[in-house]
Amino acid sequence: MIIRNLKREVRTPPGSYPVIIMPIPLSTIITGITVGINGKSLDRGYSPLTDKIGKKVVSEKVTVYDDGLRPFGFRSGPFDGEGVARKKRVIFDKGVFKNFLFDLETGAKRGLPSTGNAQRSYSSLPSPGPNNLVMEPGHGDLDQTISGIDRGIIVCGVVGGGHGNIYAGDFSVKLDLGFLIEKGEIRGRLTETMMAGNIYNVLLNVIEIGDYQKDLGGEYLPWILTSELNFTAS
Known part of the structure; x- marks a missing residue:
């Protein structure tokens, strides 16, 4: 599903959206x-x-x-x-x-x-x-989770991570690879998009956790679905 939409570039209005954060970008923001x-x-x-x-x-x-x-x-x-x-x-x-x-x-x-x-x-x-x-992983199936999102974002890669008060858990990162989800389907790849938030709020608002872990060399993380994060144009 993701590969089919790699070449389709889209933009989304600034705002808060439910977000699936894949293990690699989660590793970046979990530094807080x-x-x-x-x-x-x-x-x-x-x-x-x-x-x-x-x-x-x-x-x-x-x-x-x-x-x-x-x-x-x-x-x-x-x-x-x-x-x-x-x-x-x-x-x-x-x-x-x-x-x-x-x-x-x-x-x-x-x-x-x-x-x-x-x-x-x-x-x-x-x-x-x-x-x-x-x-610990949960029971979430990625395709099923995507199909249940009316409008949201899936984040597969980010750039940066050092912007914000790391001691408080704040982060501000640019999406290196992210996709817009509409009516349960991936519509295209997001361009020039920033994501900002607080890792404690991200984990407080977790809705679903993926059913597998990725070995990231000292960190073993699943993907997560959190209820909302802020996105703006970069």
Whole structure:
């Protein structure tokens, strides 16, 4: 369906639309979440998830975890960059925020142990970060989901991602590959279109989650359908 409409260019009026976000662009905008769950962001007072543990932050359809022991995972291994044992740790459980990710330093400042998430290289000091970030798939069939949308957009690729307050989860990206959906069918490829929003709102307004994950090298993500995002001409 998508391939047939690659050459048909269309424009859509600025506004808010339901959006299917495919795994690769989702990986770009989900950076705001990885920053928010980082113990260093919490320590510096930047995280919007401060005091949110145990509270519903995103849709109950969303479960996200970090799994440093995932078989064949891109960053899997028995120990993190400080020698602390890695493990599977739930971040959002059916929408409820459960855990930050700490290394030894950021955990100690909170009187907590490391979560086994110290990342380092030969040229950098340890700093907390995800090992393998995983969003559980749902039951959504992509073709069926598209057929149920009266007017919306499917985003397959974006350019940018650094525009906006990343600590708050804001993003503004240009569509590299996106399509207009009308009456359940893809009408054509969108041109000169910007997408802006907040990743926490995106995940709070999730309607459907795809039934498979894509391996993106340290992130394992499905596609999602969210109720609305803002689009403008670029």
